[in-house]
Amino acid sequence: MNNQRPSYRSFKFLTVALLLFFIPACSSDTCPSETRTINYWVATNGSDQASGESDNPFQTIEHARDVIRANHDRGIYTINVNIRGGTYRLSGPLMLNGGDSGAPDAEVIYQAAPGEIVVISSAQQVSGWTLHDAGFNIWRAQVNTGTMPRQLYVNGQRATRARTPDYPNYYTPTSAGYTYEYIFGSDPQIPPTWDNPIDVEAVTVTQWKMMRCPVAEIRNNSEVIMEKHCWDNANVFPSPWNFHLLSWWENAYEFLDEAGEWYLNPGTQTVYYIPREGEDMSSADVELPVLEKLVDAGGDVSQPVSFIRFKGLSFMYATWLAPNSSDGYALDQSGFYLVGPNHTANTIGHDPDAVGIPGNLSFVYAQNITFEDNVFAHMGAIALNFGTGSQNNEIVNNTFNDISAAAIQVGGIAAEDHHPEHPSQLTSDNHIANNLIEYSGQEFYDAPGIFIGFTTRSLVEHNEIRHVPWAGIAIGWGWGLLDPGGFAGLPHARPYEWGYIGTPSAAQGNKIIHNKIQYFLEKLWDGGAIYTTGFQGTSMENGQLIAWNVAIDKRRLAGGNTFYTDGGSRFVTVSQNVSLDNPQGFVDFGPCLKASSFEDLCLTTGIVPYGADMGGCVPYGDLLFENNYLRDHLDFYDICTNSYYPNAPTNMTFINNVKVSTSGEVPAWILESAGRQ
Numbered sequence: 001m002n003n004q005r006p007s008y009r010s011f012k013f014l015t016v017a018l019l020l021f022f023i024p025a026c027s028s029d030t031c032p033s034e035t036r037t038i039n040y041w042v043a044t045n046g047s048d049q050a051s052g053e054s055d056n057p058f059q060t061i062e063h064a065r066d067v068i069r070a071n072h073d074r075g076i077y078t079i080n081v082n083i084r085g086g087t088y089r090l091s092g093p094l095m096l097n098g099g100d101s102g103a104p105d106a107e108v109i110y111q112a113a114p115g116e117i118v119v120i121s122s123a124q125q126v127s128g129w130t131l132h133d134a135g136f137n138i139w140r141a142q143v144n145t146g147t148m149p150r151q152l153y154v155n156g157q158r159a160t161r162a163r164t165p166d167y168p169n170y171y172t173p174t175s176a177g178y179t180y181e182y183i184f185g186s187d188p189q190i191p192p193t194w195d196n197p198i199d200v201e202a203v204t205v206t207q208w209k210m211m212r213c214p215v216a217e218i219r220n221n222s223e224v225i226m227e228k229h230c231w232d233n234a235n236v237f238p239s240p241w242n243f244h245l246l247s248w249w250e251n252a253y254e255f256l257d258e259a260g261e262w263y264l265n266p267g268t269q270t271v272y273y274i275p276r277e278g279e280d281m282s283s284a285d286v287e288l289p290v291l292e293k294l295v296d297a298g299g300d301v302s303q304p305v306s307f308i309r310f311k312g313l314s315f316m317y318a319t320w321l322a323p324n325s326s327d328g329y330a331l332d333q334s335g336f337y338l339v340g341p342n343h344t345a346n347t348i349g350h351d352p353d354a355v356g357i358p359g360n361l362s363f364v365y366a367q368n369i370t371f372e373d374n375v376f377a378h379m380g381a382i383a384l385n386f387g388t389g390s391q392n393n394e395i396v397n398n399t400f401n402d403i404s405a406a407a408i409q410v411g412g413i414a415a416e417d418h419h420p421e422h423p424s425q426l427t428s429d430n431h432i433a434n435n436l437i438e439y440s441g442q443e444f445y446d447a448p449g450i451f452i453g454f455t456t457r458s459l460v461e462h463n464e465i466r467h468v469p470w471a472g473i474a475i476g477w478g479w480g481l482l483d484p485g486g487f488a489g490l491p492h493a494r495p496y497e498w499g500y501i502g503t504p505s506a507a508q509g510n511k512i513i514h515n516k517i518q519y520f521l522e523k524l525w526d527g528g529a530i531y532t533t534g535f536q537g538t539s540m541e542n543g544q545l546i547a548w549n550v551a552i553d554k555r556r557l558a559g560g561n562t563f564y565t566d567g568g569s570r571f572v573t574v575s576q577n578v579s580l581d582n583p584q585g586f587v588d589f590g591p592c593l594k595a596s597s598f599e600d601l602c603l604t605t606g607i608v609p610y611g612a613d614m615g616g617c618v619p620y621g622d623l624l625f626e627n628n629y630l631r632d633h634l635d636f637y638d639i640c641t642n643s644y645y646p647n648a649p650t651n652m653t654f655i656n657n658v659k660v661s662t663s664g665e666v667p668a669w670i671l672e673s674a675g676r677q
Helices: 008-022 061-070 228-234 668-673
Strands: 037-042 078-083 086-089 094-096 108-112 118-121 123-126 130-133 138-142 171-173 177-180 201-206 209-219 223-226 248-250 261-265 270-273 286-289 295-298 308-311 314-318 330-333 336-338 359-364 370-372 375-379 382-386 394-396 399-403 408-410 431-433 436-438 450-452 459-461 464-466 473-475 511-513 516-518 530-532 544-547 550-552 563-565 570-575 578-580 621-626 650-655
Touching: 037 061, 061 078, 061 094, 061 108, 086 123, 209 228, 209 330, 223 228, 228 330, 228 336, 286 314, 314 359, 359 375, 375 382, 382 399, 530 544, 563 570
Parallel strands: 037 078, 078 108, 086 118, 094 295, 108 308, 118 314, 295 359, 308 370, 314 375, 359 382, 370 394, 375 399, 382 408, 394 431, 399 436, 408 450, 431 459, 436 464, 450 473, 459 511, 464 516, 473 530, 511 544, 516 550, 530 563, 544 570, 550 578, 570 621, 621 650
Antiparallel strands: 123 286, 130 138, 138 270, 171 177, 177 223, 201 209, 201 248, 209 223, 261 270, 330 336
């Protein structure tokens, strides 16, 4: 006699079998939700009065969104918006909120029709070009934007806003801007006698920083008065991280002197351009982006925007206008900058109240959003930004090219990001995988290819990042000042300088693995392939893992640390990474003998070496470096000190790191598994 009870698995199988026996076959109209799909179609030659069927498509994506929003089957059935090939020029961003959400197994999917190329653009196509100045080959055309977009693209190539040569001389910094006075010297004379001075922007590039401040007025053809907010904010930072060195002037008609340069006069709405060799302005495709956002998606604490997928689309041509304002772009770090008044001067080079560059595609309180097989190109801000409350999102198999700031950002640095009060404010469990990122940071050199703010369990894997001006991937913020104990991970910083923090931040359990980063630090120095700052967990077990990444071909003169655990870094494991052809570089504080030069520091440019494969400035410690394959020496590079922590960093562990000079000395599986698969 068998007294054994039937297993739950057997019982479940019997129940399912009986149900299948008694339930009749269903038609396409009556099948359960998992077998039903609703399809809408969009085409450039469609009509928003149409039915949206394949042979009667809508004309705009916005109308498809409105129809879906009102559809009672949304969240019950998968809804596809099939977009036929062509260019869709937006008059405003595609706005999405919680009312546009799908559901598990019932997503709302915006996708390109099979085999077709769909371009979603905010650009105004510029035509009607005429020759304006035969001597300089300057052409002009009329536009109608009402604003001053900061980018122009000709035949898919970014044009250069008209600018002076590097390091224009005879400009001496003052409390309000610069004073021009030619005394002697062979440098070109570029006096501030510009027809539209308030269009002009001063640019400084030094160490990890790039800042842009607009001109407010010119007095006596010699005194350049900068916009106060930007100038004051840029100079709350100490030298040499303030606005002192003048790298170039930008955006005046008078600066047009090289092929590929352009200028927009916002008053007359006239665009001027010098064609590159082979460009025919009668047939050139010239695109002037006018919108700051292509997609603007936001839920709230109680209702996220969720279960929406974007697949096979090309998002192109968007701008960012904020640097035109009196705030300019007074950078702190990594694309975070200061706005408004009342920022206090500091000695540490960082401010507790920085704000971030927005996303041209922007998401907050977003859950289970997927971007798959898309193209992002010619963007004027961050291409794709997932902010506060972003959870379980997927960014996979996309291509990013020619981006003004970061290609991808997940998580922010505000209080609701580092210490969220509500569970839905937490940014967690996001996945960034198999993306190709090339030429990000084209206008804002300080922005990394990928930035990860205060997040939990972010997984950044198998991405390929090439040609970035600063870091390939940057993660974290605060240098320990936003972590328990108020650790001051910066020279001259004081414990609790940014207030008392008693609980751990959201930065826990993040992984950066199997990425390939090539050609980094192409413009700036004091960065790396992978850069981290601040506590990254509460123990080594839930800390940050940086593993199986390959970093190659750093700009040879650029000083930096390939795997850079910077101020306040704690609970980080750096394991089985590879550094090849990344020799130690040098500091670069610009040239001497300019009126705006850093008088003493300029003497070190190109002479004083800086950085290694492993390094950081006042990390906390609890860092493990094991089984890495490094081109440079195997010591940890840290020339920084803080008198409050004379023994920092502590608990530093180095195990079996190997010095290599060629790829043949590295396990092939690490090289083969890095980057896109």
